[in-house]
Amino acid sequence: MKVNFYTSQREYNEKKAEFDKAIFDVIEKGSFILGPNVTKFEEEIKNYTGAKHAIGVASGTDALVIASHILGFTDGKEVITSPFTFLASTSCIAKHNAKPVFVDIDEETFEINTSKLEEKITSNTAGIIPIHLFSQMNNMDKIMEIASKNDLRVLEDAAEAFGMRWKGNGDSYKHSGTIGDFGIFSFFPTKTLGAYGDGGMIVTNNDDLAQKTKMFRVHGASKKYHYDYIGYNSRLDSIQAAVLSVKLKYIDEAIKKRETIANWYMDKLSDCEYVRFPKIKGDQKPVYYVFNILAEKRDELADFLKENEIGYSIYYPIPLHLQKCFSYLGHKKGDFPVSEKISSEILALPIYPEITEEEVDFVCETIKKFYRK
Template identity: 75%
Template sequence: MKVDFYTSQREYNEKRVQFDNAIQAVVQKGNFILGEPVVEFEKAIQEYTGAKYAIGVASGTDALILASDILGFKNGKEVITSPFTFLASASCIIRHQGKPVFVDIDEDTFSIDVNKIEERVNENTVGILPIHLFNQMADMDKIMDIANRHDLRVLEDAAEAFGMRWKGNESDYRHSGCIGDFGVYSFFPTKTLGGYGDGGMIVTNNDELARLAKSYRVHGAAKKYHYDFIGYNSRLDTLQAAVLSVKLKYIDEAIKKREEVAKLYIERLSECEEIKIPKIKGDQKHVYYVFNVLAQNRDGLAEHLKKNEIGYSIYYPRPLHMQKAFEYLGYKEGDFPVAEKVSKEIIALPIYPEITKEEVEFVCETIKNFYRK
């Protein structure tokens, strides 16, 4: 049985008429740049997340770059973040000549270890960039407490966290990205809310930050051909907004199906001693964007899955502090032992709303067969 790590075709075939009609409407109208579907989608994101403002941009990476620039994560200033993440979570700081300062991760959640953040704060620190990674949000109570006590800005990398909500010490749940100064989402096709190409979103509850983000995405213009800043050319494509608007209508259903798939994995793999399943920590509503496990002999298991035509991914095979592009920061192997250990054991299994029970059970049985050898 061939099991894809991800496929868009099943969802498209289920909702083909809706997707085709949405795309055709944009083509017929011909307003491809910041057209009405973008405005409508931004409003829908505001309503779904509770954010006061939502500003569509070309990608999640661009969202991080714009937000970092606006928040002053630049010119030698330090921003505390995790080394166990995608490149963009740190490169957005470096692009503005800022300095990412890494702290290790929690082995149970793979999120930044919030108990290690404050020891890295100094007079040159301007911000914290937590990444809500894989299944759950970072501990935003502790992060915001540190930020408030040290007058730091917080940029939530919620690229993988659409639909996740944190309650913590508050009276109600708050959507990822809506707790710090800025939050960002990615609409890369594999994401929980994914388009048919690149796309991203910046959210904030701050009037001035929203004004700046709207300006920065169109070259820094307050109005056409009137430039207050040197900004960027980064706008959410109207066609992508149309596709995403269709998908947003079904997002809660998609999240529920992901939960069902994850529960099946947990049930089937719970007695496999060689597999460790991450824990959910904190009072929050998690979303299974991916299903990661820690596996003994990870590379051997990966090869076994490949031979059996089962898709997988490794997020991430090498922490950022060990990447050649970050050598100049002066970190060395052993500086972040948890991140380094996890990078050698982690593997992501197929999970998406349209995957079948039979496919999941085949994946689990294939994994167990590998360890029975």
């Protein structure tokens, strides 16, 4: 049996008529950039997340770069983040000549270790970029408390966290991205809410930040050909917005199915002593965008899955402090031991709403077969 790590075809075939109509309506109307479909989708995101403002941009990476620029993560300022993440979470700092300052992760959740945040704050620290990875959010109570006490800006990298909500010590659940000064989402096709191409969104509850963001995404223009800033050309296109509006109607159903699939994995692998699962911490509503395990002999297991036509991914094989592009920061192996340890053990298994229990059974049996060899 072949099990893809991800496929878009099943969802498309299930809702083909809706997707086709949404796409061809855009083509027939001829409004392709920042048209009514984008405005409609931005309103839908505001309604779903509770954010006061939602501004569509070309990708999650662009969202990080633009938000970092607006928050002043520039010109030698220090910004605290995690080394265990995708490049864009840190390249957005370096792009503006700011300095990434890494804090190691919690071994059980893979989120930034908030107990170590304050020791990295200096008089030059401008902000914090917490990254809500894989299935859960960071401890936003602690992060916002530290940020408030030290007058720091917070940019939530919620690229993988659409649908996740944090309550913590609060009175109600707050959607990822809506707690800090800015939050960003990625609509890369594999995401929980994924487009048929690239797309991103910046959310904020601050009127001034929202207005500035709207200008920054169109070259810094306050109106056509009137430029207040040196901005960017980064706009969510109308076809992607139309596709995402269709998908957003079914997002709660998709999130629930992901939870069911995650529970299948945990139940079926519970008797495998060579596999461990991350833990969810804090009062929050997780979303299983990715299903990770920590596996003994990870690389050999990955090869065995490949031999048996099972897709997988490794998020992330090399922490950012050991990547060549960040060698100028002067870090060495051993500086962030938890990130380095997890990067040698972590393995992501196939999870998307349309995967079948039979396929999950096959994945789990193949993993157990490997360890019985």
